[in-house]
Amino acid sequence: MTETLPYAPAPTSPVLAGVPALQPTRLRLEDLHGSLADPVLGSMTLLNEIAGRYPEAVSFAAGRPYEDFYDLGQLHDHLARFTRHLEEDLGHTPEQSRTALFQYGHTKGLLTDLLVRYLAVDEGIAADPDAVVVTTGCQEAMILLLRALRTDERDVVLAPAPTYVGFLGAARLMEMPVRPVREGTGGMDVDDLVTQIREVRAEGLRPRACYVVPDFANPSGLSMSVADRQRLLEVAAAEGVLVIEDNPYSLFGVGTERPPTLKSLDRHQNVVYIGSFAKTAFPGARVGYIVADQPLDAVTREGGGLLADQLAKLKSFLTLNTSTVSQAIIGGRLLEHHHSMAAATRREAQVYARNLRAVLDSLDHHFPGSRSPVTWNVPGGGMFIVLTLPFEADDAMLEYSASRFGVLWTPMRHFYAGAAGSNQIRLSFSVLDPERIRLGIARLASLVHTQITQK
């Protein structure tokens, strides 16, 4: 630093005309990333804002887990249980346990061994421990995958329409276009997937992966048959398209039979499995994971021959690690329930089944008969049901519904990126009890009858 170049205003600078620029720096929205002007990114904020103004309304809007069984003491118990596991099962010294919980750690996470056992017990998945990456919720899992699979503007991902807004937003952030695939009464339409893959190719684009929630999808509540799962796997392998299986709700079926996960049927290592403990433990923990056992054709300089290794490398620059304390609490919960979140969430599963029944009974009561102006699907479990109304159900109607009838729901158009679903609404029934559900459906019926009468 010997050269001295006294600062003089750059001639190109627009600010310099009015010299002591004490105006705050103003940013124009067009100077920020394009996703920020996209309604997809704003939609959840907007819906939360509307909901926030009507705290007394019955809310079928929030896709939150039931919270009455939560107890602050659990956090301490689970944390202590996991620490014991580190020392008793893994042979850590107290100093090593302390380092594991306080310091930077392996990017793939602290929970690998417990996760592998949980995936075997609850999901029938035999996961290679090296293929597992613990993530900051399932949202980071999506971001990592979308970033990894996007090489340039020709890469495209496919997903059923409607689909989870979190996935649409993540794709927008990572600049990966989402090609919609038709959804039938049995979830994603595999025939249409084939059509879309070919159309994408015909346009000179590259279909990289198909995102799907095979069990009780958000928002539709629909599930895929075993036969469709098999066909999806065949199609994906034959077309060289990865399947991203997202599985947050599979433990919450009404019946006792659970269809196999795609990953457990995957003989081609073609499925990337992503999951979340937001519904089986609690959302605040922000713990999810990826199973990505796809081998790479070449090993990079620093080693690691699986897709999971590449995802971990991206994660080390995105969030570095997943909160150790959160991982420990999730680990403690797994340990207390013999690695089974199915065992840990028996009471929650009963609540969701009871609530779904209450929703269906109330709908039958208020909208009886085959000529009802309102129709709905009958999910086999999960947290969501979709209603088709005889009028447009947009954000303005939601505001009207909240202010005049005291009931909140989610306009389905947000899950279609605004392209469809204008007469449909999603009801989420997971945080309510049957009494509130009956009150809410009655209020919804009043809204519907008022609208029909006004027509």
Add this chain to the structure above:
Amino acid sequence: MTETLPYAPAPTSPVLAGVPALQPTRLRLEDLHGSLADPVLGSMTLLNEIAGRYPEAVSFAAGRPYEDFYDLGQLHDHLARFTRHLEEDLGHTPEQSRTALFQYGHTKGLLTDLLVRYLAVDEGIAADPDAVVVTTGCQEAMILLLRALRTDERDVVLAPAPTYVGFLGAARLMEMPVRPVREGTGGMDVDDLVTQIREVRAEGLRPRACYVVPDFANPSGLSMSVADRQRLLEVAAAEGVLVIEDNPYSLFGVGTERPPTLKSLDRHQNVVYIGSFAKTAFPGARVGYIVADQPLDAVTREGGGLLADQLAKLKSFLTLNTSTVSQAIIGGRLLEHHHSMAAATRREAQVYARNLRAVLDSLDHHFPGSRSPVTWNVPGGGMFIVLTLPFEADDAMLEYSASRFGVLWTPMRHFYAGAAGSNQIRLSFSVLDPERIRLGIARLASLVHTQITQK
């Protein structure tokens, strides 16, 4: 779903030739995001891998906080303290506290009120609570800012060379080129910043922001003078370039005088301040934050007129929330120390000052006089010091140093994206004690003398 389109193999599919494709799907590295082939992303993994093979070596490599004061009981105490704060100070009912800790929450975080007080007490920053976003470590803060500021391939960010690898990697992930700015003995060279900004503009590119760590930078250990801070602010405001001030080490100065943060001097709202509790609390928490009070020229449909609101919108699709449990533990620590991390880390600051003195004394001892083959800077605090050696200090030399001399360090070239620093090494002294430091420097001296003799 009435139409049936029986699946037939797509003629374009490469996999279909050998029909029942039970080979695992193999991914080619060139089918993944370009950043994954970049040495910047692999460098930390590689260095950790080398370090992992020499657990007995004295390690000057890891930039980790001192851990002997950590205690598992603190996690429980802090968590309980924060819960009490929610109820006693914020008037939460027990149910509201439970919801705050277990459920999804405000994207900006649970800690806003405590963070604002901490910023005032420790950093002299008067932050608008609406301008604060809690992040999953400072790494997520960088990602959010880089994503927000990147509109197309013309956007460029500036940073001193050498700079923190985490920033270089984040920029690579978000596809934002980093233009290096020269570093002098007083940290970033503001004259060269002006030169670089103009060159960037002359190339038809847009300089959006300049990333800088004004106090005890990683890796150089250098600090900027108050006069340079003032000039940097003038330049940035005049040029319409934001300053991203990253401040992880400022509490760890050897002297008692602390220079003001850029943000506390910022009269133009031109500084975005990012911070981390990794060094003042613990890395495993993964809690950082952004202060982004820049107003937008237009308010988007869902409201929010500050840059922080836009960053929160991006965050809601990246990690959704920051771990509530981690936030609570950091909050508890702030509460126990009257919102002052300076108060909370008095013992750590003494350890770092003591260790820096031990490093300097050992270096003087082994490399005395003005004709020493090894030179170094004398940082005023922090965790890092840079040595210039009379030979190339690359990854192969590191491996040799570890295997033959039992001492680990970091080749500086990784902080220059491989473009410079080939004879320099970074020593990190934060996790050691004086005895290990003396042993490590003696081993380093043996390496140096062996190399000189062989020449």
